[in-house]
Amino acid sequence: MAGSGTILRGRVIHAPEFGSLREWRDGAVVWDATGVITDAGSARDLLARNLDARIIDVRPWVVIPGLVDTHTHLPQYPAAGIGSGELLPWLERFIFPLEHDFRVEQAERLAPLFFRELALNGITSCAVYAALWEDSCQVCFRHAEASGLRVTMGKMMMDYATYSETAPVRIVEQSLEETDRLCRQWHGRDNGRLRYAVSPRFAVACTEQLMRGAADIANKHGATIQTHLAENGEEGDVVAHRFPDARDYTDVYDRCGLLGPRTILGHAIHLSDREIDRIAESGSSVAHCPTSNFFLRSGLMDLWRLRDAGITVGLGSDVAAGPELNPWRVQRAAIETRNALAVTKPTTPALEPRHVFHLATVGGAQALGRGDETGDFEVGKQADAVVLNLSAVVPPGADVEALNADEVLALCLWRGDARMTKRVFVGGRELGIKD
């Protein structure tokens, strides 16, 4: 196709299917003036077919699809890498005070830094929890809009008063009213680049009334739902105690109408076969957050068990339980989780960089309900692309040119971080990530 547009030329690698990579050593991605991909393949062919296009030549650097973080908490970022203990005491001691104080002033300061860090890490789409306050959530959305990223976000909801001394609890009507207002204002903004995620924290901190109301709001607006499920043993005991009529933890959400194809469940570690089948049947997705699971000693999620059941899985940093936004570190921890599981269950299939790279791109996009929009370089999707300079992380003496696509991803995953990120494009528009 001749005509104006943009050609990004470099070493193109993407993973449209789980378990395989596609690569063009001298490749290109072409998009039109609206930022929609019109072609991807070998540079020579594409240059011949797009004579009028603007050329951005980044050879020998690598071009990959924008990465996806399916689970992270903006107000918690200052606590990243700080603290200790397991989930419930960690929340009480380190997180609730932070979220309690996360008002407009804190949001104005932190939100732009947070979104900038996501972009610096090559993340172009994300699902984010904000704090409990409507005003600071407004500020977070304004900065999400300005960031140029694809952001799915929502105000944290929790109303179970006896749960915690320090948790800032809102009454149920107020929480629902604020959520509905924010959802109406922000869901679908900028052609769907911004989306609202109705965000009941987890069953420990929510009443049934709040969770049912949350599901109603999400259904009314077609919004995303995000919550936490079966992250930690003690958490599971509390839920079983609080909801004695439910069959299990998953059933608590199911009965409130919170499961479905627009739902992202964070963690999903400690689940029975029945729960896994039910999650698969409902079409809900799972955000696998392995760095967080190591940090809080929550457990080892059996990724293959979920994948084999047909559940869509993406990866999440879960900052601040996860110590960093670095999506390569999260991919690495997913492999380490599998390797740790294989010690006691040697039949667990291997997990290679190509698998977790797919989860960090296409899997994450699908989990966010953006599978038709981003995740790889298929024609018709948005041009979300990241340019990586491997020389920042290649070990001395190694020859990058000699590495195949699997080895390039392995290098990124075992040694990579934001230093590699050179340029970031969302919908064909370049973000200004460097000073």
Ligand SMILES: [Zn+2]
């Ligand atoms: Zn979380």
